[in-house]
Every structure is written in C-alpha cells, then in structure tokens.
Amino acid sequence: PLAVLDLDAFDHNAHQMRQRALGLPIRVASKSLRCPQAIERALAIEGFSGVLGFSLAEAIGLAERGIDDIVVAYPSVDLASISRIGADDALRSTITLMVDSIEHLDLLQPHARGGPIRIAIDVDASLSMIRGRLHVGARRSPLHQADQVVDFAREVLRRPGLRLVGLMAYEGQIASVPDTGRGPSSLAKRGMRVVSARELSRRRRRVVEDVRELCDLEFINGGGTGSISLSAAEGNLTEVAAGSGFFSPT
Numbered sequence: 001p002l003a004v005l006d007l008d009a010f011d012h013n014a015h016q017m018r019q020r021a022l023g024l025p026i027r028v029a030s031k032s033l034r035c036p037q038a039i040e041r042a043l044a045i046e047g048f049s050g051v052l053g054f055s056l057a058e059a060i061g062l063a064e065r066g067i068d069d070i071v072v073a074y075p076s077v078d079l080a081s082i083s084r085i086g087a088d089d090a091l092r093s094t095i096t097l098m099v100d101s102i103e104h105l106d107l108l109q110p111h112a113r114g115g116p117i118r119i120a121i122d123v124d125a126s127l128s129m130i131r132g133r134l135h136v137g138a139r140r141s142p143l144h145q146a147d148q149v150v151d152f153a154r155e156v157l158r159r160p161g162l163r164l165v166g167l168m169a170y171e172g173q174i175a176s177v178p179d180t181g182r183g184p185s186s187l188a189k190r191g192m193r194v195v196s197a198r199e200l201s202r203r204r205r206r207v208v209e210d211v212r213e214l215c216d217l218e219f220i221n222g223g224g225t226g227s228i229s230l231s232a233a234e235g236n237l238t239e240v241a242a243g244s245g246f247f248s249p250t
Contacts (some may be wrong), residue, residue, distance in 0.1 A: 005100045010246055017245045018047040024234040025049040025239045032243025052241045056081035063094045071096040071120055075104055086111030098122045100141040112161030120166035123149055125200055146202055146206040153211050166219040169204050208236050
C-alpha cells in the first residue's frame with residue numbers, strides 16, 4: 001500500500017491537539033495511524049508519549065521497532081502473542097495488556113513464566129440511564145460501575161504473574177460523535193455529549209479514587225480526538241489518547 005502524506009499538515013494537526021490536551025501527554029492511537037512511520041513521527045513531537053495499540057501482534061512489531069510504551073487497547077486471546085510476551089523480558093516490560101473478565105485473567109496467568117504481565121483494566125465508559133433502559137455508546141466492557149471495577153482490581157492483584165498498572169475508560173459516544181450543525185440531530189448530539197461527559201466524570205473519579213486505595217497506578221487513560229478538551233479538563237486522567245486527529249479526516 002502507498003499513500004502520500006502532507007507532513008506539514010500532519011505536524012500542524014498534532015500541535016493543535018497538544019493545545020487542547022491542556023498539558024496532559026497524548027498517547028498515540030495506532031488504530032487510526034496504520035503506518036509505523038506516522039506513529040514514530042507523532043511520538044517524536046513534544047507532548048506525545050506512548051502508543052495505544054490495536055492488537056498484540058502489532059504491539060510486538062512496534063516494540064521491535066524500538067517503541068517502549070505500548071498499551072493494547074482491546075482484550076486479546078491471541079495465544080501465540082500472549083505466550084511470546086510472557087516469555088520475553090523486554091516485551092513484558094514494554095507491552096500492557098487490556099483485561100475485562102475473570103476468564104481472561106485465567107487465560108493470561110499461565111503465560112507469565114518469566115515475570116509479571118502488565119495489566120490494564122478496561123472500564124466501560126458508555127452512558128446508561130433510567131436503570132439501564134436507555135444506553136448510548138459502545139458496551140466495551142462489563143465493568144461499568146465503580147464497585148465492579150474495584151472487585152475486579154482485587155482479583156487481578158491477588159493473582160501472581162499479573163501486575164495492575166493502569167485503567168482505561170474510552171468514551172466513544174463523546175469522542176466519536178460529531179455534533180456540528182444546526183439541525184435537531186446536531187442539537188440532540190450536543191446534549192447527549194454534555195450529559196454523558198458529566199456522568200462519566202463523576203463515575204470515573206470514583207473508579208480512580210477507589211482503585212488507587214488498593215494500589216498505585218502508572219496511568220489513567222481516556223479521551224479521543226473528539227473529546228481531548230473535555231477529557232483533559234475533567235481532572236481524573238493522567239493521559240488522553242488520539243489518532244484520527246493527525247489526519248483530520250472529517
């Protein structure tokens with residue numbers, strides 16, 4: 001595959017996102033930059049740090065290119081890659097795996113042969129109202145409420161071979177929903193984004209506070225290109241993520 005990339009525009013978009021991040025580091029979301037050279041260029045710009053990866057196999061490939069901080073954004077059962085990471089000291093120190101279920105912990109634990117596997121918990125950030133009768137956003141994880149996340153964190157912490165280092169809560173219904181325009185649809189989307197951001201801010205704050213009572217965390221990840229400003233201003237995150245904004249597709 002071949003593409004022509006305007007590097008000046010790419011760098012301009014990166015600096016625009018930096019300004020919106022309010023000083024928080026931006027983790028580069030590789031699902032939107034399907035080109036290693038573009039990822040490396042983004043990481044060379046001040047304010048961008050680490051990769052939010054798409055798959056375990058990709059994470060291994062990026063680590064072999066010298067990228068030393070990769071959080072895989074999706075729980076994976078790629079056993080070949082899990083086994084390779086579990087047996088390799090360099091990969092284990094570089095790659096963080098995402099988890100959201102007890103069954104996934106059961107699968108990962110036997111592969112931690114050389115030392116602990118780095119683990120991040122995927123917290124569901126979708127909007128649920130009226131006792132769950134109204135739902136907006138992707139159901140990314142069964143871990144929605146703070147008590148669910150805390151119980152699951154305790155389970156991770158009691159298992160040898162697994163090391164809890166972070167949380168991720170990606171608000172797709174905010175970051176991925178354009179709300180420009182003047183029609184009823186745009187008005188409804190703007191209202192949904194405001195309601196969802198307020199609800200998530202309160203819930204995410206409780207999740208972070210409660211889990212931090214159990215252990216130290218290296219990172220709290222959230223946000224996306226479409227919600228950098230809102231997420232960064234929330235005060236609960238240590239980093240935001242962005243990918244599509246480098247290309248500014250729409």
